[in-house]
Amino acid sequence: LVAVTPYTNLVHVFTSGFNVAIAPVKPMGKLNTPFSLAKMAEAGTYEAPPSARRSSDFSPLQLLALDACTNCGRCQEVCPAYASGRDLSPRVVVQDLGRDMRGNEGVDVFTKGVIRETELWACTMCNACVSACPVFIDQVDYIVDYRRTLVSENRLDGKKRLFLENIARNNNPFGLPQRERQSWLVDMGVPTVKQNPGAEYLYWVGCQSSYDPRGRNVARAMVKILKAARVNFAILGNDELCTGEPVRRMGEEGRFQELALKNIESIRRAGVKKVIVHCAHCFNTFLNEYPEFGAEFQVIHHTQLISELIRSGRLRVGGLDQRVTYHDPCNLGRMNGVLDAPREVLKSAAGLELLEMRRTGLNSFCCGGGGANVWYQVPERKKIGVIRMEEAKETGANILSVACPFCITMFEDAMKTTGDTQLLVKDIAEVVSETLTE
Ligand code: SF4
Numbered sequence: 043l044v045a046v047t048p049y050t051n052l053v054h055v056f057t058s059g060f061n062v063a064i065a066p067v068k069p070m071g072k073l074n075t076p077f078s079l080a081k082m083a084e085a086g087t088y089e090a091p092p093s094a095r096r097s098s099d100f101s102p103l104q105l106l107a108l109d110a111c112t113n114c115g116r117c118q119e120v121c122p123a124y125a126s127g128r129d130l131s132p133r134v135v136v137q138d139l140g141r142d143m144r145g146n147e148g149v150d151v152f153t154k155g156v157i158r159e160t161e162l163w164a165c166t167m168c169n170a171c172v173s174a175c176p177v178f179i180d181q182v183d184y185i186v187d188y189r190r191t192l193v194s195e196n197r198l199d200g201k202k203r204l205f206l207e208n209i210a211r212n213n214n215p216f217g218l219p220q221r222e223r224q225s226w227l228v229d230m231g232v233p234t235v236k237q238n239p240g241a242e243y244l245y246w247v248g249c250q251s252s253y254d255p256r257g258r259n260v261a262r263a264m265v266k267i268l269k270a271a272r273v274n275f276a277i278l279g280n281d282e283l284c285t286g287e288p289v290r291r292m293g294e295e296g297r298f299q300e301l302a303l304k305n306i307e308s309i310r311r312a313g314v315k316k317v318i319v320h321c322a323h324c325f326n327t328f329l330n331e332y333p334e335f336g337a338e339f340q341v342i343h344h345t346q347l348i349s350e351l352i353r354s355g356r357l358r359v360g361g362l363d364q365r366v367t368y369h370d371p372c373n374l375g376r377m378n379g380v381l382d383a384p385r386e387v388l389k390s391a392a393g394l395e396l397l398e399m400r401r402t403g404l405n406s407f408c409c410g411g412g413g414a415n416v417w418y419q420v421p422e423r424k425k426i427g428v429i430r431m432e433e434a435k436e437t438g439a440n441i442l443s444v445a446c447p448f449c450i451t452m453f454e455d456a457m458k459t460t461g462d463t464q465l466l467v468k469d470i471a472e473v474v475s476e477t478l479t480e
């Protein structure tokens with residue numbers, strides 16, 4: 043039996059233990075880096091390495107991981123895409139690739155139907171599967187590698203193409219002019235780093251809160267809090283570009299690295315060492331992905347800063363007689379372990395009753411907006427945001443608080459879909475700012 047096992051589907055009996063021992067240790071929220079744009083520029087070559095087309099086109103460690111899958115189904119149980127009826131099960135992706143790798147090396151997985159494009163686009167990159175896998179398989183890495191292939195061959199629908207064109211032309215997903223990014227904040231008296239060169243903190247506003255009218259309300263709330271606590275801060279102004287988080291997750295690695303290098307240089311030139319960010323996606327990318335490209339600043343999520351301001355007595359939160367539940371954004375909770383700060387902030391409001399959802403903390407369920415999903419549509423039986431909103435309603439809360447502008451977009455969209463009126467969706471900064479006396 044021992045002699046024939048490597049050639050049977052029992053091979054995982056050996057490889058699963060081996061994979062647990064040697065699986066690369068990297069932050070959960072960090073995607074693999076297939077090439078370095080900076081090194082390519084130094085070498086004078088702009089030819090990216092060929093993208094993955096076969097199941098054998100992965101690194102030796104990724105190939106070993108495919109063999110290690112025990113088909114236990116834990117990843118499928120927690121997958122929001124699977125729960126919503128989308129064409130994706132991470133278990134099936136890993137099993138199909140493993141089977142193909144053992145039997146048909148050299149065959150194109152797309153033309154052979156081992157991988158379907160709909161499977162790849164259905165993933166929200168919430169990392170619930172990665173977190174649940176007992177043998178440390180990183181399912182997201184295979185998905186993003188194949189997405190890179192689709193992007194490099196321009197196999198994109200209109201929405202995805204428009205998203206990438208907008209970023210290429212205007213450095214934001216909306217395709218709006220750069221000068222509109224933060225002129226409205228400057229009109230409110232918020233200083234840029236040029237106007238306040240001694241700022242202790244850089245407040246990173248992010249595309250969603252720079253351009254989207256609903257997102258802007260979160261930035262307004264943050265500015266009110268920062269001013270109330272007398273925080274010495276400034277914004278980058280029109281030098282701020284998209285962090286590239288959704289660009290990378292859509293599979294456009296070159297554009298992501300270009301944005302990262304430019305943003306890192308702008309922050310370095312501004313001379314600030316601490317960056318406050320209220321978007322959980324920007325937070326994860328700054329924290330886990332930018333250091334590889336030279337970032338040296340400290341990244342602070344706004345819930346962490348607000349919590350610290352309250353603890354040190356610089357911010358006095360008023361009362362709020364409401365029942366509130368809190369949704370942990372995947373990029374903040376599961377991927378980066380920021381669980382206590384948001385709850386401490388909410389509990390600081392006198393009269394506020396904090397009610398936890400069934401799936402919470404590290405086991406939180408996605409809002410449906412990650413993996414660039416907010417920028418395109420995926421066929422599904424029930425929206426991921428609706429599933430999560432129903433869990434929030436079960437708590438009896440009347441406010442669904444979040445800590446990421448993309449969660450707001452997804453939950454407000456879910457409410458429009460169902461016509462629900464029980465819940466108001468608010469960022470924690472909005473909850474706090476509404477309790478502050480002017
Ligand atoms: S990252 Fe999330 S959506 Fe994607 S396969 Fe894993 S559990 Fe499913």
Ligand code: SF4
Nearest residue numbers: 111112114115117175
């Ligand atoms: S959780 Fe891991 S071992 Fe289990 S089916 Fe999914 S990929 Fe395979």
